[in-house]
Amino acid sequence: MLPYYARFIARFPDVTTLAEASFDEVLTHWQGLGYYRRAKHVHEAAKRVHELHHDQFPPSIDALRALPGVGEYTAGAIASIAFDQAEPAVDGNVLRVVSRLYGITESIAEAKTKAAVTSRVKTWYGDAPPHELTQAIMELGALICVRKPSCEACPLNRHCFAYAHGKTDMIPVKPSRMKQPLEHYVTFVVTHNESIYLEQNPDDGLLANLYACPQVEGKNPHDAFETLKARIPFSVTLGETLGDVTHVFSHKRWKLIVVHVLAGESSDMFYPLEDLPALGKAHRTAIELWEKKLMQ
DNA sequence: AACGCGGGGCA
DNA sequence: TGCCCAGCGTT
Structure with missing residues (x-):
């Protein structure tokens, strides 16, 4: 993830640069990071900070x-x-640290549990500067109190319920994940010369x-091609099947049969x-499958 | 409260 | 290959 972040920051080093960029370019630099609606949100937020707050983030919780x-x-x-x-600032790391520390066995997915952790952490802000305390807890969760924690190296181990009771692998408690349903598609790499x-x-x-x-739902390239023809405003010829691509999302799986299609003409919807x-x-x-064929 | 949203890292 | 990882907006 770090290289993505570095690239993004190199191109958009401050809110002004981000606010003034086109959304398409923001999206291009977000490519590979997933959760593409976040690209929209971060761009919109930058525009608002730029226009409404004179390029300075507002300090109040409500304005943020x-x-x-x-x-x-x-x-x-x-x-x-x-x-x-x-x-x-209670994220997954903080939920893990605090639930282990106090032996919280309610699911961390519950709003109640998160509220309890939040109010507990709030009582810690007394002597330490808030920016240091917040980062210290998060860092503990990111480096020490991970899934298989390094308890010997933990500065809180003498106070930790989970460590004392050998339950670091039982806490935090979270709901089990459902298996993702499988969806079948035929995906068309439609080309004209070397444009797609x-x-x-x-x-x-x-x-x-x-x-x-x-992309058309189904497993049969010929049936799917008929649907494609009806959907596309130019003439096309069915080419060869290039292979499969399987892709796993958090909530579903795709199995794509990738098929090459030759276009009779080009347009501004073709990209080199x-x-x-x-x-x-x-x-x-899928496109790389066609590129590989091109190399041969 | 439940659901939808991606792709990288690692065993 | 299979399994793990999270926070936000919407419904």
Whole structure:
């Protein structure tokens, strides 16, 4: 993740730069990070800080919460770390640290549990500067109190319930994950010379705003091709099957049969291979299958 | 309260 | 290959 972050920051080093960039470019630099609606939120938030707050983040929790994409955790993190206010920032790391420390066995997915942890942490802001305390707890969770924790190295081990009772692998308690349902698609790499036809996804839903190869539900390339023909405003010829791509999201799995299609004409919806707009991982992989064929 | 939202890292 | 990781907005 770090290289992505570095690239993003190198291109958009401050809110002004981000606010003045086009959304398409923000999306391109977000490519590979996932949760593409966050790209929209971070761009909108930058524009608001730029226009409404004269390029300075507002210090109050309420004004921070009003920015798109800024929830309770992020507002707390900014307020305490950047503005030194006694506002807890409870993320997954902090939930893990605190539930182990006190032996909390209610599920950390419960709103009640998170509220209890938040109010507990709030009582810790007394002597220490808020920006240091907040970062110390988060860092403990990120480096020491991880899934398989390094309890011998933990400065809190003498006070820790989970350590004392050998229950670090039982706490935190979280709901088990459901297995993701499998969805089948035929994905078309539609080419004209070395350009690829791409459509832009809608503003909401899966892979929002990302560009995508046309894709039809089903397992049969020939049936899917008939659907594609009806959907596309130019003549196409069915090419060879390039292979499969499987892709796992947090809530579903895709199995894509990737098929090459030759377009009879080009348009401004065709993008040259060396300058593609932002795509999801699965479709980048699909296009690479065609590139490999091209190399041979 | 429940659901939808991605892709990288690691065993 | 399979499993793990999180916080926000919407419904």
